[in-house]
Amino acid sequence: MSKAIDYTAYPDERGHFGPYGGRFVSETLMCALDELEAAYTSLRSDPDFIAEFDRDLAQYVGRPSPLYFAERWTRETGGAQIFLKREDLNHTGAHKVNNTIGQALLAKHMGKTRIIAETGAGQHGVASATVAARLGMSCHVFMGEEDVHRQALNVYRMKLLGAEVIPVKSGSRTLKDAMNEAMRDWVTHVDDTFYIIGTVAGPHPYPQLVRDFQCIIGREARQQCLDQTGRLPDALVACVGGGSNAIGLFHPFLGDDSVAMYGVEAGGYGVETGKHAAPLTAGSAGVLHGNRTYLMQDDNGQIIHTHSVSAGLDYPGVGPEHSWLKDSGRARYVTINDDEALSAFRELTLVEGIMPALESSHALAYAKKQAATMDKDQIVIVNLSGRGDKDIHTVAQIDGIQLT
């Protein structure tokens, strides 16, 4: 019999999760990553740093976020009880801020004065601009030109927060290209700049530190579920772009064998059409953005274009820890198509009065399917990773309505 894996012992000291992860960057950045790793290794166990992070999460972000029993939606679904982890209620409207608070504190302790970030949906860009404003640091956000159009509201929010938004015109003009450009900026300004990566991707130690900062989601949810229902949930469901909200929910439950985990990738127009953003479901292992992980690539190892109605899931890679969890079978990865996500968006809004982000709507749509196959006394927790205000323009456009 195989021994149980101690998931908390990963990544290993070289940043690997089994064959995945690592540090695939050009030499110029290696020392910056060593410096970041050293700073994080000492601060993550420093009581003052932890207290500072916890205080910010409580007083600035508004944590803990509630675990809400979606009673009416559960009744309509007719299966397991569905609970929503309300990350949409965080300051700035998504889980992304948990991570930017943590990384900005790191930046401050390391004496960095300039923040850069990449963004897809704009939620991470807004969360970065927010913490930079609060700490008086300059902030430069790289955003694919296509996303600048799709997420105009968040672009203006970032500008109001004092950030500079740099439209990226190379490649596919979406999140992956924004990340390339942020890396190029970092190489050029490596002395004074801190790169706040928005998900559990990138070179070691990013997948680890972003996960650690996001684990507040799962730690809270686990305790809240015990307090509110007297037991652990049977299943967890979260959408997977880079995978930060999913790993944040999953990780504190990895040792609880009875808890099933479902990561929901963007099926776009359908996995069979090739127009999707589901590397774990339909991709293969490779190296991109500093780590080895599942990718969407062609036979020559070129990264292929992705499609999703939600900008935050429109990414051809995924955090390396998810690749490892997939191979080990501890978590399962599934897809939800654009149209299914849009239905879930409308349904939750009408039935519960909660307007979810299109990213989170992928998790909701899958949770509904999954809950319907389960018993009424079972419990499903869905990570409601963000609110849907930013997506109103997209949905209106699909409805043929021109908002001015």
Added chain:
Amino acid sequence: MSRLTPTFEKLRQNKRKALVPYIVAGDPSMELSLPLMHKLVAQGADILEIGVPFSDPMAEGPVIQLAHERALVHGVSLGGILDLVAEFRKNDGDTPVVLMGYANPVERMGYSSFASRAKAAGVDGVLIVDMPPEEAEDLNACLAGQSIDNIFLLAPTTTDERIAKVSAMAGGYIYCVSLKGVTGAGNIDVAQVKTLMARIHAHTDLPVTVGFGIKDETTATQVAACCDGVVVGSALVSRVAASDGSEPAVLEATTLIRDIRHALDGLSG
């Protein structure tokens, strides 16, 4: 042994500096890459660095990014580039060829298959920009089995401790990145390059070439004075891009290499 070590030995004996042009395979087309390679040698190149295009060239500035994009439009692949090198070898058995690119196309082909195909094609060295020594053990073993040199980068941010570690794994030569930035940057600082070269020479006897930001005779001679050779990338690629794409115009871009050759040969050892 690859052709790299004898090439540098000969250059040292003749008190000459290595001139290493960089082009992207398939830019502007695969058909023109072959005559372009031969022409670069005729204009005085000692080693050819052939860029393997990648969809996400993270270390490149705009000039070389666009060259990668242009090449990919024609579906240029790593396998096709190995065929190109094999063609080149039919008429040139001496000039070392180094493939420079990113990890993923090599991962996709598989390390051992890549190494044996590269050997068969006549490749001498491989430089994977996003594969530092920490991640390169497996590839290194495959390349060593085929006597292909794995060339590593050193940068202004590299500590002395890392210089020692990287040098221990490197073969052929070391590629020293002149500045903190991407290819084609305009902020090369010769004094800083000199300081870095002194630190590198304290740890290794391998030849050292310097690249990033070398664009003309002046920058080339200034930098070459403190190292074993210079890499000319963006300046050459932008001339190729500015041509009308016809064979004579593309080959005309190599006059830059001829001019830099003359300037370098004016340096006394």
